[in-house]
Amino acid sequence: MESKRKEILKFENVSLTYHTKSDEILALENVNFSVYEGEFVAIVGPSGCGKTTILSLISGILAPSSGKIILDGRDITQKPESAQKRFLKLFKKKPKEKNKQSEIGYMFQRDHLFDWRTIWKNVTLGLEVQGRKNDTETKEKLDNLLNKYGLGPFKNKKPTQLSGGMRQRVALIRTLAINPKILLLDEPFSALDFQTRLSVCDSVSEIIANEQKTAILVTHDIAEATSMADRIIILSSRPGTVKRIVDVNLKHLGPPIVRRESEVARTLFDEIWKDLIVYNTEPSSSKEKTDEKI
Amino acid sequence: MKKFSFFKKKKSVNYSKEHQIYVRKLTKEKWIIRLIQVLILVAFFVLWEVLTMYGVLDPFFISSPSRMIATIEDLYVSGELFLHIGTTLYETVIGFILATAIGYLIAVILWWSERLRRIFDPYIVVLNSLPKIALGPLIIIWFGAGTTAIIVMCILICVIITTLSLLGSFLSCDKDKILLMKSMNAKKYQIFFKLIVPNSMGDFISVLKINVGMSWVGSIMGEYLVSKAGLGYLIVYGGTVFKLDLVMTSTVILCLLAGLMYFIVARIEAHFKR
Known part of the structure; x- marks a missing residue:
């Protein structure tokens, strides 16, 4: 079934070595995986295995030491042009890239809403930045989403007046304004209390499914991964490699909160948990420290 | 658009009795503090006046409120009062605005280019620790005594x-x-204007507050070195001819002006925080 779907992201033998002045650390070794369009993939692994590093590679903050990363058919690991070439390019007329589609939307542990803007201004920030202030279609969509998730009355309020869960929902809706090809969710629920986390998980899962977005979720919470994802990539401890990829496919059961309770999810949870616990005995404390610096 | 107003307007909403009591308590506490503040000030001047009147302290050395009022009158009659106040105020306000603008601009340039930032870092650190008054003689030669x-x-x-x-x-x-x-x-300019500038607004206001104090230091020190008019000039002049009434009067006027300038900045802050 997967072969029919479009491959939107592909990691080919990706390795990454961090260089510091005093040391070099192999963080990822020969990581291979693909993500298909419209798929929800979770990445789990012991702490310090390079989960967040993978996201940084996708967003291009870091470049791999070797291997290829292909995002929507384009190799993003290609070296940027030399300064000389860029300088010469300044004198050439270049076609204007208008309305270039954003490739990546983010959701972080913190919502990063701009406190000086109202909720509506936060949500439409992407349109404003891209000069699409007259894009009424997107605006209508955003407005509907806000209303659907009970945020309508807060449109003209500042983020400080909202609860943590509401703020994370706004943060997700904000990324939809720029219609990204892929959504990177970097532990977006870990700062929320348990009750809120469950309901925000449900909303996020529903929004992403309705918008047919491709999403990659990095989490340390196995239950979160089993209840939300279509597939789970399990990483081993450093140097991070893909240990196993687990098919979940529990979408037919309903929202994450229901999937969480299902027998299949529980079995999966135990299985993955055992996978991780074996590896947890390995990493030394010094390795974890270096990860924090990164 | 928000209207800019120097004084807060009160909303008229009907709150519960508990709320009214709570608000009244807050208001009462506020007024008690105000009252004590004013009383301290009044007591200070009254004590000053009384002690000098009965000869406990020598008004020649520490002046007295009544002599200060007389000095202000003299200055006013001779038309010098507003000349001196105006001169110092002009120097301070222009210095304050220019310094803030230039400082902001340099900060923007250094934010923009990491390389420039790293190149100029040691120079800025040295310039920051250099006592600027040491440049006084040079400035007088370069820019004239004025x-x-x-x-x-x-x-x-x-x-x-x-x-x-x-x-x-x-x-x-x-x-x-x-x-x-x-x-x-x-684009980078969008990141700057939509994120960096509003994000640093709180720090910008604190910079303004620091600069209010610093620009007064600058103008008064400048006047000590070289001037023909201004409050700093009056203080130096008063000191050399032992007219301590003049020194004290100028100092009190300075206090008032500096306080006023700070108040204006505080109002601007309140406007942005709302």
Whole structure:
């Protein structure tokens, strides 16, 4: 079934070595995986295995030491042009890239809403930045989403007046304004209390499914991964490699909160948990420290 | 658009009785503090007057409120009062505005280019620790003995600290927020105006508050070195001819003006915080 779907992201033998002045650390070794369009993939692994590093590679903050990363058919690991070439390019007329589609939307542990803007201004920030202030279609969509998730009355309020869960929902809706090809969710629920986390998980899962977005979720919470994802990539401890990829496919059961309770999810949870616990005995404390610096 | 008003307007909403009592308690506490503050000030001047009147303290050395009022009258009659106040105020305000603007601009340039930032870092650190008054003689030679030299002095004193504080504030912006803007394909100037500037607003206001104090230091010090008019001039002149009434009067007027300027900045702050 997967072969029919479009491959939107592909990691080919990706390795990454961090260089510091005093040391070099192999963080990822020969990581291979693909993500298909419209798929929800979770990445789990012991702490310090390079989960967040993978996201940084996708967003291009870091470049791999070797291997290829292909995002929507384009190799993003290609070296940027030399300064000389860029300088010469300044004198050439270049076609204007208008309305270039954003490739990546983010959701972080913190919502990063701009406190000086109202909720509506936060949500439409992407349109404003891209000069699409007259894009009424997107605006209508955003407005509907806000209303659907009970945020309508807060449109003209500042983020400080909202609860943590509401703020994370706004943060997700904000990324939809720029219609990204892929959504990177970097532990977006870990700062929320348990009750809120469950309901925000449900909303996020529903929004992403309705918008047919491709999403990659990095989490340390196995239950979160089993209840939300279509597939789970399990990483081993450093140097991070893909240990196993687990098919979940529990979408037919309903929202994450229901999937969480299902027998299949529980079995999966135990299985993955055992996978991780074996590896947890390995990493030394010094390795974890270096990860924090990164 | 928000209307800019110097004084808060009260909303008329019907709150519960408990709320009214609570608010009344708050207001009462506020007024008690105000009252004590005023009383301390009044007591200070009354004590000063009484002690000098009965000869416990010598008014020749420490002046007295009544003699200060007489001095102000003399200055007013001779038409000098507003000349001196005006001169110092002009130097301070122009120095304050220019220093803040130049400091902001330099901070923006250094934020923009990491390479420039690293190149100029040691120079800025040295300039920051250099006592700017040491440049006094040079400034007088370069800019002449007058208002310009004093404004330059004022700028020198304020500008480095403005740049350092603002640059620190610009750079402390959360990396993830910048990443978020980049994911929207924001250009660097958009990141600057839509994220960095509003994000550093709180620090900018604190810089303004620091600069209010620093620009007064600059203008008065400048006037000590070289001037024909101004409150600093009056203080130096009064000191040399032992007219301590003049020194005290100028100092009190300075206090009032500096307080007023601070009040204006505080109002601007309140406007942005709302």
